Amino acid sequence: MNLSNINWKQLSKTFAAPLVILLALALMPFYGWEYGVSLFSHFLIYIILTVSWVMFSGATGYISLATAAFYGIGIYSAALLHPATGFSLPLIAVIIVSAAASFLVAFIVGAITLRLKGIYFAMFTFGLVLLLFQVINYVETSILGQRGRFVALESNETIYYYLLGIFVVTMIVTFFIKNTKYGLALRSIGENEDAAAHSGVNVTMVKVLIFAVSAALMSTVGVVMATKTIYVDASTAFNPMMSFSPALMAIFGGMANLYGPAVGAVIFSYVQEILQTGNLNNYYMLIFGSILIATILYMPQGLMGLIQNLWNRLKGAKRALTRG
Amino acid sequence: MLKVDKLSAGYGNIQILWDVSLQVNKGEIVALIGGNGAGKSTLVRSITGLLGAYSGNIEFLDKKISGLEPYKIAELGLSHIPEGRRIFTEMSVRENLEMGAYPKNSWKNRKKTLSSVYEMFPRLKERERQLARTFSGGEQQMLAMGRGLMSLPKLCIIDEPSNGLAPKVVMEIFEIIKNMRAQGITILLIEQNVKQTLEISDRAYVLENGRIVMEGDCATCLASAHIKKAYLGL
Amino acid sequence: GGGGTTATEILIGASRDITGPQAGFQTYGFAPLYKAWIEEVNAAGGIDVGGKKLPVRLIEYDDASDTAACVRNIEKLCTQDHVNFLFGPTGTAMLFAAAPIANKNKTILLCGEGGATTLEPQLANMPYVFAVLNYSNHYQIPVFCDLIEAKGAKTVYICFMNDLHGAEYNLTMQSECGLRGITVVQAKSIPINITDFDPIVNEAKDLNPDVFCMFAYPDQNIPFMFTAMALNFNPKCLLIGPGCNFGFFPLTFGAALEGVCGEGAWNAKSSAAAAAFAAKVEPLVGGAGSMDWWGADVYQATLEYLKQAIEKAGTLDTEAILEVYRTTHFVTLLGDTYWDIQGNGVGGGLLPKECYLGQIGQWQNGVFEVVDNDANNTAPFIYPKPAWPVQ
Amino acid sequence: MALFLNIFIGGLLIGGIYSLVSMGLSLQYGVARVFNIAHGEFMMFGAFVTYWLQSLGVNPLIPTIVIAPLFFVVGFILYRTVFTGIRVRSPNPGVFESNGMLAAFGLYFIVQNIAVLIWGSTPYAFAYLNTSFGIGPSDFRVNRLVAAAFAVGIGLIFYLFLTSTRSGKAIRAAAQDSATAGLMGVDINFVLALCFGFGAAMAGIAGTLICICYPISTTMGLQYTVIATVIITLGGLGSIPGSFIGGLIIGIVYTAVNYWQPGLAVAACYVIFIILLLVRPKGIMGR
Amino acid sequence: MHLLEGKGVTIHFGGLAAVSDVDFYLDKGEVVGLIGPNGAGKTTLFNLVSGALKPNPGEILFKGKKINRMPAYKICRMGIARTFQTVKIFGNMPVVDNVKIGLLFGAHGKIKKDTNAEVKNLLEFVGLDDVANTPARDLTLAHQKRIEVARALATQPEILLLDEIMAGLNPTELVEAMELVKKIQKKGVTVVMIEHVMKAIMGICDRITVLDYGKKIAEGTPQEITTNKKVIEVYLGESDA
């Protein structure tokens, strides 16, 4: 892109608020709220997963349920390269290796399967999670005789800053894709793949590349989280809920808006937190489910969609007032 | 038979139709002509209940039908052959036709109707078991027409039937439409082959920018300078 | 720490899978016992801490069987709620995630259900963690192998769940068999969602082993039993578990369960205290079907020990209480109860073998008899097991 | 030979039940356009109702007579109250599909939680016709045979219903283009709710059959939903014969791998699924 | 050497030979009409040329280079663009973005400074500049077809394949559309158009090819075609329209 084309005023407008938020987040560990660091790490995990999910699935409409697979690859990378005992790579190196591995897996999987549409693709990606789980579990327990692996523990602050860093990278990547021709290509693929191909878009390449990029981001979260949960086996690494949650959060937040997925992730994970640690935990799923259905029925555009509608109406009302 | 009174309709906030009134009498062929985007299809969609109207009143056989759901209107004997064919792509040709006979009254007679439709469109009989999706555009249009007839309608609204058809078939289609009338079916016809349409119709309405700008019998219309210039390319 | 305390209550935290796929344990595992115990303690005015009676309050969070949620819950309990003690989460994998966090936050963690030999070396570095349940290589499988060796068993077919537990029991069984010259004719791993046991039972019938070991959970053990019965596969000895120790097994299988063995064991005949406890606990857990004849006694003993340890320390200061745990024997339901401290006396603790009321059980006439070849024994080991009853 | 028989017939018997579970989902997704993640939960509920009734001494096949209409009504009402609303408010089918799936997720959480509150999450099982019959050198279980026969019967009836009755055709037409089906005189909301109801009823009956053959627990639903999804994708969405053939294939593959390495049985089903999907992206019966 | 040449191009759907052993060619600057009864295989032939389908057997050469195994996007970038009979637009994207895609990814897909200006030019060219920011799905069918034309032109093609862009136009609108095609030809783009509207075909085509049941049954100037007995029999009908 040509730098002279950039409208600096516009840019400062776009970035001022995010930078302030980022600064506030960066100072989090100094507020003296010990549990806050854990809680915000928890938010960041889901924000990163959801935003990376939307990066590919939101634009193309290909519902990927492979999130847990890439997250799990991250977790296993940490288990193998950053174990509690024996030779251990520095965390940043593990993150890079894991991102590369996920990128590769996603690239291959994408190249084979991204011609599948709709539910077929969703099922395939979900199958990938189960397949990785089954095979790794089989190899670990029946061939290697492994009984779980242990990852070196990192401090809560380290984990938090790593997540914050990944979050910034994810947002930059999202922003970049949205504002280049690849973002446009991705959307056109979501609208009509044939037409995109006949307009010169290398449909397969664009899809596969961005699928792989989002996968790489997802796996880095897995690496960091593994240093927190410490114990790793196949069933903890490949938890299907990790595939469902980001999709649900994105739809809850609203995908049309850049911040929708992030907002959805924060609210969803906070509601989960409140319900699980409150007195209603016996009814946690019941309440959770009811909120979900109510959301869909009464704000189908997601939360940000609702807010935007209200805002528009408010602005409309203002205009009407000045006119009248 | 069909009476549209001061109908206004549109999509969301975008109003397309403005106080449109029109009337179709029993046994007539009435033509509705107008340029691209004039709102012809929108008008038809409002009549058959696919689109809710902002205001106005629609009566069919002296019964108010505005606000009714499409299936109720279909049961009254109003058949809509939609623009763009809209056939059931994953069903066989025969099943598509049978679906046309869904309303209770016509379902009973579907075998008989089917053979008369096959007579009109031999190609459909030839390909009875083919999946409709794999039909060419023209074949699909024939199927849509045939399906529209299967309900033994009292009034048939046909939206651009000749669109995409080979000239020979277009002529056939006009023959079929004349045939339909001969069998006692009233027709509201939307067509871009303005000349031919006006030749087979009794009366015509001209819709421009969502408003009826002219109505009258076809001979008058054909003679009108405006029509000649705007629709006949003369 | 000095005597006396400014605290007004004793806080115990727990992250449990109240919902989630393994939530079943909530009804017949550790949970009903500690809830009943807390009620009982509070009814008596609380626990005496340096002359002041303090009530016990439980803060229980749900983790829905999700490790990450469990870790977060434990963190919240330690850093936000400042609990004095932690009860362990359900299941071994969760325990492994929870233990380092508890240890990091210097909070005493009493592990209820769950445990595996993998934890043992780690305990050396986790002074705040105390494991309760008996493990495979520790006591159970060696005891079982002694039993079958004595009866002259020569061949074993092992079927094991492909998770931490199954893998561990399989490895232990294989090595114990190796030591005794018993041949393992097959070691087959099964997935957690297996529904169809016909192939395994057919193969086992062909191999005709003396002993069949099924190291899996009730979800798998129950269909296995039905399949074995339907296809009439009746080895001389059948060991199934974990889970065979639960009261719903005799309810499900009735007379067909006669002679089937399972891990862990105690019953009303074990001691007078055990008899009294069994009678008291049955209604608490919700009837005979929810009785746990493996862990209930040790869970109870852990609680009884905790109360006495606090009273002895006379303070809620963790280090002081830890010192009591390291050095003191108390009398509980199990009799003389103490901890085997790992890491040369500075690590976490395990309950030593001497404290348990039994290792291997066998269903005989609806009672989970302790058949260990020692003083714990409550009935002779039946070998071969009787044929399946005709249906 | 014995091995072959074991695998083939054993696989067919399991496959029959799988097919029935899948047919319901195929209807709900293929026609009513709701990818009902809670499908397995309905099945689980059916299984528990059966368990409860049999514990009162009722023959476990009898409950189907109650469960089918009951579940149908529940499914029908659910569609009318929840999904019709979502459908009407969705700007296009894609949005309806994703929002519908999300609502189904909600349903999944709710139904499962209710079941857990009632029955806890311990496994339940009972023996019904737990004896074997021999074919050649192999033994098979009578309860599986009964269940598979039941599944085949219901599948057949339903297939005939869809292909040769007026309502059946309306259901299929609505699946493809609901607006146009409306023009043909089909009451769309009614027909879609009908489908969802049928799907729920089939799930309920499948629950009964599962309950006869396998132990049940309140958390077993998702596992069956996943298998069913694999099967309907294999078979082609909305295709009843597809679900059937898909079910049998998965049954046989599953049984065969189970003989060799049970730990890889599900993985093998996925591999088959992947290969077939790549060769025939629309499924076996998809055209 | 012809600009585009097909030799023995064939494709079967099940038992049906939709296109069967068809030879064709295209020279630079021509406007060629492709006509034939419904289901004759015209659209299928477009699909073969544009890479949506692969001929079997048969080969297609563009400037002497074999393209019949290439993916669609490459063929597009080489300079063959098309429109679709059943419109395939990016419905939820504004009209400008629809066209921009072609510009950014087509034959000269490098980002240029004046992308926006060029899109504007193209929209003016096809007469859609007043709805530039409307979501494409809100336009009428005829306008959507024009989006497709603009998008195809944006890829800077040497050959443009137009599939029934004039269907559903009234005679007056038809004249405008014919003007548009002539303008495209003037830009130096070679055009092939499928059309059932004889007035348009006869009015602007230099040469006409007729397909029936997948086979080429006639080829020639408009005069030759209108008088060809076979064509009248299978396609035009007895009385000339």
Ligand SMILES: Nc1ncnc2c1ncn2[C@@H]1O[C@H](COP(=O)(O)OP(=O)(O)OP(=O)(O)O)[C@@H](O)[C@H]1O
């Ligand atoms: N779903 C829709 N949402 C918003 N606007 C629409 C929609 N469908 C049509 N329109 C707009 O309504 C206007 C009238 O469209 P309509 O289809 O009724 O025209 P028409 O007269 O049938 O034209 P044609 O001859 O092309 O069929 C057009 O401006 C079109 O852009």
Ligand SMILES: Nc1ncnc2c1ncn2[C@@H]1O[C@H](COP(=O)(O)OP(=O)(O)OP(=O)(O)O)[C@@H](O)[C@H]1O
């Ligand atoms: N994917 C397919 N599978 C099976 N048959 C097909 C397929 N695509 C096209 N056909 C058949 O091939 C024949 C040629 O179709 P094509 O669309 O090329 O016709 P066309 O000449 O463009 O007709 P029209 O003028 O009506 O658009 C038709 O009979 C059609 O039914």
Ligand SMILES: [Mg+2]
């Ligand atoms: Mg129209």
Ligand SMILES: [Mg+2]
């Ligand atoms: Mg065509």
